[in-house]
Amino acid sequence: xxxxxxxxxxxxxxxxxxxxxxxxxxxxxxxxxxxxxxxxxxxxxxxxxxxxxxxxxxxxxxxxxxxxxxxxxxxxxxxxxxxxxxxxxxxxxxxxxxxxxxxxxxxxxxxxxxxxxxxxxxxxxxxxxxxxxxxxxxxxxxxxxxxxxxxxxxxxxxxxxxxxxxxxxxxxxxxxxxxxxxxxxxxxxxxxxxxxxxxxxxxxxxxxxxxxxxxxxxxxxxxxxxxxxxxxxxxxxxxxxxxxxxxxxxxxxxxxxxxxxxxxxxxxxxxxxxxxxxxxxxxxxxxxxxxxxxxxxxxxxxxxxxxxxxxxxxxxxxxxxxxxxxxxxxxxxxxxxxxxxxxxxxxxxxxxxxxxxxxxxxxxxxxxxxxxxxxxxxxxxxxxxxxxxxxxxxxxxxxxxxxxxxxxxxxxxxxxxxxxxxxxxxxxxxxxxxxxxxxxxxxxxxxxxxxxxxxxxxxxxx
Ligand SMILES: *Cc1c(COP(=O)(O)O)cnc(C)c1O
Numbered sequence: 001x002x003x004x005x006x007x008x009x010x011x012x013x014x015x016x017x018x019x020x021x022x023x024x025x026x027x028x029x030x031x032x033x034x035x036x037x038x039x040x041x042x043x044x045x046x047x048x049x050x051x052x053x054x055x056x057x058x059x060x061x062x063x064x065x066x067x068x069x070x071x072x073x074x075x076x077x078x079x080x081x082x083x084x085x086x087x088x089x090x091x092x093x094x095x096x097x098x099x100x101x102x103x104x105x106x107x108x109x110x111x112x113x114x115x116x117x118x119x120x121x122x123x124x125x126x127x128x129x130x131x132x133x134x135x136x137x138x139x140x141x142x143x144x145x146x147x148x149x150x151x152x153x154x155x156x157x158x159x160x161x162x163x164x165x166x167x168x169x170x171x172x173x174x175x176x177x178x179x180x181x182x183x184x185x186x187x188x189x190x191x192x193x194x195x196x197x198x199x200x201x202x203x204x205x206x207x208x209x210x211x212x213x214x215x216x217x218x219x220x221x222x223x224x225x226x227x228x229x230x231x232x233x234x235x236x237x238x239x240x241x242x243x244x245x246x247x248x249x250x251x252x253x254x255x256x257x258x259x260x261x262x263x264x265x266x267x268x269x270x271x272x273x274x275x276x277x278x279x280x281x282x283x284x285x286x287x288x289x290x291x292x293x294x295x296x297x298x299x300x301x302x303x304x305x306x307x308x309x310x311x312x313x314x315x316x317x318x319x320x321x322x323x324x325x326x327x328x329x330x331x332x333x334x335x336x337x338x339x340x341x342x343x344x345x346x347x348x349x350x351x352x353x354x355x356x357x358x359x360x361x362x363x364x365x366x367x368x369x370x371x372x373x374x375x376x377x378x379x380x381x382x383x384x385x386x387x388x389x390x391x392x393x394x395x396x397x398x399x400x401x402x403x404x405x406x407x408x409x410x411x412x413x414x415x416x417x418x419x420x421x422x423x424x425x426x427x428x429x430x431x432x433x434x435x436x437x438x439x440x441x442x443x444x445x446x447x448x449x450x451x452x453x454x455x456x457x458x459x460x461x462x
Pocket of ligand 1: 110111112143221253254255256257258259260307308385409410
């Protein structure tokens with residue numbers, strides 16, 4: 001198994017190389033050269049297995065023997081032992097045919113833990129084997145940073161530097177990052193906004209001279225291993241509801257498209273999926289593209305579901321590559337045009353997408369209404385991201401017979417603002433975090449200057 005770029009001009013890579021590389025040198029994203037298949041019998045034999053065992057079986061072909069089976073099994077088991085629910089990602093039945101897949105039982109209470117608990121361990125394994133060290137740099141407006149830190153805190157061969165905008169993230173989100181006191185974790189509060197922080201990370205990747213040859217690794221969702229880890233819960237939840245003997249549909253609160261693209265990969269591997277429903281907030285590029293073929297950027301809107309606030313969905317490129325029947329030149333041309341002006345997809349690729357995907361966009365006012373309505377009907381308090389999914393599933397499902405699984409991407413306690421606005425007194429943090437507001441914090445405040453940040457990284461990495 002090798003990995004190829006969606007823009008067709010970068011060299012093919014092994015699994016190990018792809019995990020350590022991030023973006024392809026031609027500006028594209030890496031995808032597997034062939035899609036491994038799960039036969040009817042293989043899917044059927046997963047019924048009743050533990051999440052870790054299903055994870056091992058689903059991911060094994062992608063790892064391609066580059067980590068031996070016993071070691072990889074150990075990595076997977078360790079990653080998912082950090083989750084507080086025995087089922088790792090439990091299914092919660094809401095009504096006759098609508099289920100919530102609770103992806104928020106990991107250390108930081110959002111679905112990104114599923115991939116990042118695994119990715120940190122895989123990176124550490126490869127670096128150990130190569131006798132190398134690496135630096136991770138990332139910018140966060142809240143969610144990804146804490147999940148990345150939790151995923152790397154035990155990694156001997158990695159130092160992680162996460163930049164957040166000083167005094168512009170919520171106290172809970174800041175403390176989830178700054179109370180991790182491990183020697184290899186560095187939180188930097190930038191005296192600027194999120195865009196300043198992100199620009200400095202991008203500039204550091206573009207010119208890595210300040211690290212004297214030490215590798216800089218990206219853990220954002222363009223890293224293939226994150227997609228790979230997310231394929232697993234589509235398979236596990238569908239099997240729990242009767243796959244491969246019956247099909248299910250999935251509804252996915254979406255932003256950068258990494259999560260729902262993983263679902264699409266599960267379908268390509270052989271999982272019977274009737275429909276994917278993409279839920280967006282007011283930042284609705286995915287919905288506009290599917291519904292109206294309006295593939296254009298619009299101003300960023302700050303919403304009650306902040307982890308879905310994006311202008312461009314980076315992983316959509318991976319789906320476009322499939323829709324354009326793996327024509328890297330066509331994808332490159334489309335995306336270069338898109339950077340400069342409002343664009344549209346060609347007819348045949350758009351028709352292909354519409355065979356598998358529906359979409360629905362949900363406003364802030366509707367998010368609040370849905371949180372109240374869902375509680376009234378089911379007793380569940382949904383987080384605002386999951387609320388977009390709940391509504392989109394009801395609005396856009398093709399039929400009432402096929403079970404629909406809405407992905408619950410965050411715990412409601414993590415996004416208390418929306419829950420309180422919806423009229424609830426708030427949701428307590430789960431027991432393992434209930435002393436978060438008393439824990440010791442550690443972080444450094446730096447000016448929004450590239451040289452200051454790079455000097456800090458160069459001096460503090462171990
Ligand atoms: C990151 C995130 C999303 C969006 O996921 P993508 O893979 O970027 O589409 C949705 N909800 C929550 C809570 C998130 O943290």
